[in-house]
Amino acid sequence: MPKDRPVLIDPELVEKWIFELGAIGAHSGTGVWRTVYSPEWVEAAATFEKWAREAGLDVRRDAVGNIWARLDGRDGGSAVVSGSHIDTQRPGGRYDGAAGAIAALVAIKALKEQFGKPRRPLEALALCEEEGSRFPGAGFWGSRAIVGRIAPGDPDRVTGYDGETIAEAMREVGLDPGRAPEARRDDIAAFIELHIEQGPVLEAAGLPVAIVDAITGIRHVEVTLAGEQNHAGAFPMDLRRDPMAGFAEIASTLIDHAHRLGRPAVTTIGRVDVDPNGPAVIPRSVTFTIDARHPDPEARKALYAVHDAVLREVSERRRLPLDMRVHMSHDPCLSDPHLLDVMRSAAAERSIPHLVMPSGAGHDSQQMAAVAPVAMIFVRSKDGRSHTPEEFSSIADLAKGTELLAESLYKLAY
Amino acid sequence: MPKDRPVLIDPELVEKWIFELGAIGAHSGTGVWRTVYSPEWVEAAATFEKWAREAGLDVRRDAVGNIWARLDGRDGGSAVVSGSHIDTQRPGGRYDGAAGAIAALVAIKALKEQFGKPRRPLEALALCEEEGSRFPGAGFWGSRAIVGRIAPGDPDRVTGYDGETIAEAMREVGLDPGRAPEARRDDIAAFIELHIEQGPVLEAAGLPVAIVDAITGIRHVEVTLAGEQNHAGAFPMDLRRDPMAGFAEIASTLIDHAHRLGRPAVTTIGRVDVDPNGPAVIPRSVTFTIDARHPDPEARKALYAVHDAVLREVSERRRLPLDMRVHMSHDPCLSDPHLLDVMRSAAAERSIPHLVMPSGAGHDSQQMAAVAPVAMIFVRSKDGRSHTPEEFSSIADLAKGTELLAESLYKLAY
Incomplete structure (x- = not known):
């Protein structure tokens, strides 16, 4: 139903909640260390619940500890949901995740009070263990539970950095791991997640927010090039089979290729392990990772085809046997066109200057897409930093993002 | 004095001594583990002395444990010396070092018996601790002592992999470390070292031996390229400062450059350390080594000038601050022209097919060059292997090298 006045968002409430939540697990100055099911997470979850109850919402915790704060609708039916995660890196900052859970609560509280x-x-949603920062195999744990991607035996199989299983950690906070499948929902009409950008694009463009039209597709491969270990002095160049030479050529070629493709293609070689790694030894092997992402399904396929062809060609020409393993491959998650329309008109009506851009990082939304149309809102990050105490987004930008969220939720739910 | 018949070398004696010495410290099948001043070294040194005495030579041990086996000359004066080291890698093979000590003894024994x-x-010489395999700071220990490059305090400063000082190890085998400077000699007229090639050049050329006209010049640098650590997904290529991109370009360029220069230039990037070395993180820094060698003094300078210019240019263009440290730089050691002439005519007279080539590895000869004209003889290595139990040179090739050595010693001493 069209309305005659804007949703008003109180920047002071955004600021108050960001700082109060950030104080729980405060670490390294402006950082936060709040892993899932830890005492800090318990306190943060209770705080979110308290705020939601004080706002007059119906609060419940699901079987894995996601918190749902609901404002019932006159017509019933599927819910329009917004939220993000409240666990952090070790340490992360105050904004990654928390900003989206708080924005959802601020927006729904404002809508309730004003309309x-x-x-x-x-519904406002606080998800758990997006980061996988306590249980490395449990990234997107909360959203995976909602879409039914936790199998009955999983909680006993997933172990944390300190050796405990996630089942044990759940029991310690009063959750029954056997009931994890009950967290599944199939009554979500739309999911919108506000998140900090974690990159420098909005800052470089001088804009506070973005409408996210896709979460990029990603592939992680690990490649080993094998050569012949030999004496760095006694082997002439023409008689070598040097895997470092092959690696350097491949890394140069793939990185240059992504540069030439331009945004939004990215290719990163972040990890290199050389055997035996001695200054006067031609290596026996070089093992490296390739992280390559593109949000367009066809362009992504073409990107990987180039990578595979370059790897094969260099390996054959230089006689360096190749071993390549795909450790991860996720298709792009495209935002729902109707949600994008809704958000674009909301931005236009409120004259919110924005970019439309893909997300280069992964988010809970790509899990939620299995059961609902999804879209995201990005808020400008200072220097593109995240996963560090130095991450920062201004309250003005966060309030602008929350305004865009609230207007969009109004259009979808009222 | 010209002679009317060739020096005859007995291949069976070469074989017998190679295998007997190789049995002392035998390790991993065909390997040898015989570090300086160890019980195995003590036994090997005593064996070398016994052989020398049985050959009728005067034997003495100097202040650091080098063994000198002398055949006096009618005119006295400075000695013509040949030998190499009898310590090994951990484990090395039967040939690296031992071949040269044995060849010297076989040659001088034959000369004495036949002429x-x-x-x-x-003099035949068995040197100690060329490899630095027990005391990493003591490479070329025996030859450094002979040329006066051991300072009075050095034995107490040099520590082994197990924490002991080389002074302690010397005392355990009856040597007084305080007397190390007494090992110095200034009465050496020429030094010729026979050694296995440790590379594939002779094998590729189908030749048994080489006359070595230089020991290559070498420089080891360690370079750190610093960039900006960021999220592999959220940072567009055009906003990155990625030290991996800079490293890959530099490594490709320098390795390709050495290929284009061709023999004897070599450039090796053997060690790479990435920080933080995660698959989804643009690195903060990449640290790597460059081992670059050339036996020609001017060509070596030109090689390093290219390296320095490429490093500087890539660092500036890509805005990756550069830290470069030179860990080691040795000028080439040129063989003495007169010794080369002598060896070339010896090879011609005996129709010994050979290459003239530089050594890409370091050897005791480059120390000995400080007090005497030097040259070397290389013997073909199977697959260019060394520093491994698999290293192998045939007895036929070793006998051919010993023949060339004996004929050269005749020309110099008779």
Whole structure:
């Protein structure tokens, strides 16, 4: 239902909640260390619940510890949901995840106070263990539970950095791991996640927010090039089979290729292990990773085809046997066109200057896409930093993002 | 004095001594583990002395444990010396070092038996701790002592992999470390070292031996390229400062450059350390070594000038601050022209097919050059292997090298 006045967002409430949540697990000055099911997470979850109850919302915790704060709708039916995760890196900052959970609560509280009961139910969601920072095999744990991607035996199989299983950690905070499959939901009409950008694109463009039209597709491969270990002095160049030479050529070629493709293609070689790694020894082997991402399904395929062809050609020409393993491959997650339309008109109506851009990082939304149309809002990050105490987004930008979120939720639920 | 018949070398004696010495410290099948001043070294040194005494040579041990086996000359004066080291890698093979000590003894024994007393003194030399395999700071220990490059405090400063000082190890085998400077000699007329090639050049050329006209010049540098650590997904290529991109370009360029220069230039990037070395993180820094060698003094300078210019240019263009440290730089050691002439005519007279080539590895000869004209003889290595139990040179090739050595010693001493 069209309305005659804007949703008003209180920047002071955004600021108050960001700082209060950031104080729970505060670490290294402006950092936060709040891993899932830890005492800090318990306190943060209770705080989120308290805020939601004080806002007059119905609060419940699901079987894995996600918190749902609901404003019922007159017509019932599937819910329009917004939120993000409240666990952090070790340490992360105050904004990654928390900003989206808080924005959802601020927006729904404002909608309730300013426009009363919606047509459809509205829910604010605080997800758990997006980062995989306590249980490396449990990234997107909360959202995976919601979309039914936790199998009955998983909680006993997933172990943390300190050796405990996630089942043990769940029991310690009063959750029954056997009931994890009950967290599944199939009554979500739309999911919108606000998140900090974690990159420098909005800052470089001088804009506070972005509408995210896709979460990029990603592939991680690990490649080993084998050569012949020999004496660095006694082997002439023409008689070598030097895997470092092959690696350097491949790394140069693939990185240059992504540069030439331009945004949004990215290719990163972040990890290199040389055997035996001695200054006067031609290596026996060089093992390296290739992280390559593109949000367009066809362009992504073409990118990987180039990578595979370059690897094969260099390996054959230089006689360096190649071993290549794909450790991870996720298709792009495209935002729902209708949600994008809704968000674009909301931005236009409120004259919110914005970019439309893909996300180069992974997010809970790509899990949620299995059960609902999804889209995201990005808020400008200072220097593109995240996963560090130095990450920062201004309250003005966060309030602008929350405004865009609230207007979009209004259009979807009222 | 010209002679009317060739020096005859007994391949069976070469074989017998190679295998007997190789049995002392035998390790991993065909390997040898015989570090300086160890019980194995003590036994090998005593064995070398016994052989020398049985050959009728005067034997003495100097202040650091080098063994000198002398055949006096009629005219006295400076000695013509040949030998190499009897310590090994951990484990090395039977040939690296041992071949040269044995060849010297076989040659001088044959000369004595077949031609009697020489004009000048002839000495066979078994050097100690060339490899630095027990005391990493003591490479070329025996030859450094002979040329006066051991300072009075050095034995107490040099520590082994197990924490002991070389002074302690010397005392355990009855040597007084305080007397190390007494090992110095200034009465050496020429030094010729026979050694296995440790590279594939002779094998590729189908030749048994080489006359070595230079020991290559070498420089080891360690370079750190610093960039900006960031998220592999969220940072567009055009906003990155990626030290891996800079490293790959530099490594490709320098390795390709050495290929284009061709023999004897070599450039090796053997060690790479990436920080933080994660698959989804643009690195903060990449640290790597460059080992670059050329036996020609001017060409070596030109090689390093290219390296320095490429490093500077890539660092500036890519905005990756550069830290470069030179860890080692040795000028080439040129063989003495007169010794080369002598060896070339010896090879011609005996129709010994050979290459003239530089050594890409370091050898005791480059130390000995400080007090005497030097030259070397290389013997073909199977697959260019060394520093491994698999290293192998045939007895036929070793006998051919010993023949060339004996004929050269005759020309110099008789």
